[in-house]
Amino acid sequence: MNILETIIGRKRIEVEKKKSSKKISELEAMPFFKRKALSLRASLLNPAKTGIIAEFKRKSPSKGYINQHSSVNDVIGDYVKFGASGVSVLTDEEFFGGSLSDFQQARNFDTPILRKDFIIDEYQLIESKAFGADVILLIAACLSTNEVKQLAAFAKQLGLEVLLEIHHESELEHICDETDIVGINNRNLKTFKVDIAHSIALSKKIPSHKIKISESGLHEVSTIHHLKGNGFSGFLMGEKFMKENNPGNAFAGFVKELTKK
Numbered sequence: 001m002n003i004l005e006t007i008i009g010r011k012r013i014e015v016e017k018k019k020s021s022k023k024i025s026e027l028e029a030m031p032f033f034k035r036k037a038l039s040l041r042a043s044l045l046n047p048a049k050t051g052i053i054a055e056f057k058r059k060s061p062s063k064g065y066i067n068q069h070s071s072v073n074d075v076i077g078d079y080v081k082f083g084a085s086g087v088s089v090l091t092d093e094e095f096f097g098g099s100l101s102d103f104q105q106a107r108n109f110d111t112p113i114l115r116k117d118f119i120i121d122e123y124q125l126i127e128s129k130a131f132g133a134d135v136i137l138l139i140a141a142c143l144s145t146n147e148v149k150q151l152a153a154f155a156k157q158l159g160l161e162v163l164l165e166i167h168h169e170s171e172l173e174h175i176c177d178e179t180d181i182v183g184i185n186n187r188n189l190k191t192f193k194v195d196i197a198h199s200i201a202l203s204k205k206i207p208s209h210k211i212k213i214s215e216s217g218l219h220e221v222s223t224i225h226h227l228k229g230n231g232f233s234g235f236l237m238g239e240k241f242m243k244e245n246n247p248g249n250a251f252a253g254f255v256k257e258l259t260k261k
């Protein structure tokens with residue numbers, strides 16, 4: 001069993017437990033449920049912003065703990081202040097050390113927020129909306145084309161934007177009308193190997209009207225420029241900043257170099 005299969009197996013159990021502890025009607029009664037979501041898509045297309053979707057990530061299956069001490073408030077505050085186009089907050093507890101409580105703290109800032117989790121059930125979409133998410137992630141590697149279509153359509157009904165993550169050519173068929181943004185994961189989740197050239201080759205096969213973002217393993221300003229030149233509008237980056245004592249500072253420094261004329 002690879003790590004993704006392990007995570008999905010655990011997630012199914014987690015979602016069933018959640019369903020019996022908090023009813024859908026309770027989620028729908030939460031104040032954020034009625035809030036109008038912000039558009040990450042529009043923010044990525046705004047030339048005044050950096051294109052970076054900066055991630056709050058405490059740990060990962062490949063690296064273990066990346067950052068145990070930083071506060072959501074400090075880090076997200078700096079990400080927003082120094083020009084992130086949006087932020088991503090991990091809510092998976094078991095494998096990434098995240099939580100919905102981290103997410104709620106991030107929601108105090110006025111920026112598009114991606115709820116980063118492993119979505120397999122409509123319940124999680126209602127929950128995402130209730131906690132104030134703007135965008136949700138669907139991972140092609142753990143969903144059928146039909147499941148992507150159904151979950152994406154339901155997310156759109158709730159007013160959420162949909163980021164579809166692909167890694168392999170065989171997942172191109174998961175792209176549908178309801179997917180607002182296509183993310184290419186540079187990291188192979190089975191081997192953890194990062195390959196930017198593979199992502200660029202794959203990006204050429206994505207319908208040109210879709211917004212493309214590049215995810216994972218991004219560390220160099222030169223790589224961002226290279227990806228921009230190849231049609232990418234967004235860059236999802238976590239570890240580069242989170243591995244530092246002061247992730248917000250690290251982000252500010254990176255942006256300074258990125259925007260240097």
Ligand SMILES: O=P(O)(O)OC[C@@H](O)[C@@H](O)c1c[nH]c2ccccc12
Pocket residue numbers: 055057116117139165185215216217218236237238239240
């Ligand atoms: O920390 P990195 O290498 O910059 O990667 C960020 C992000 O792309 C990565 O966390 C990620 C991409 N797809 C995911 C799916 C689930 C959890 C996490 C992820």
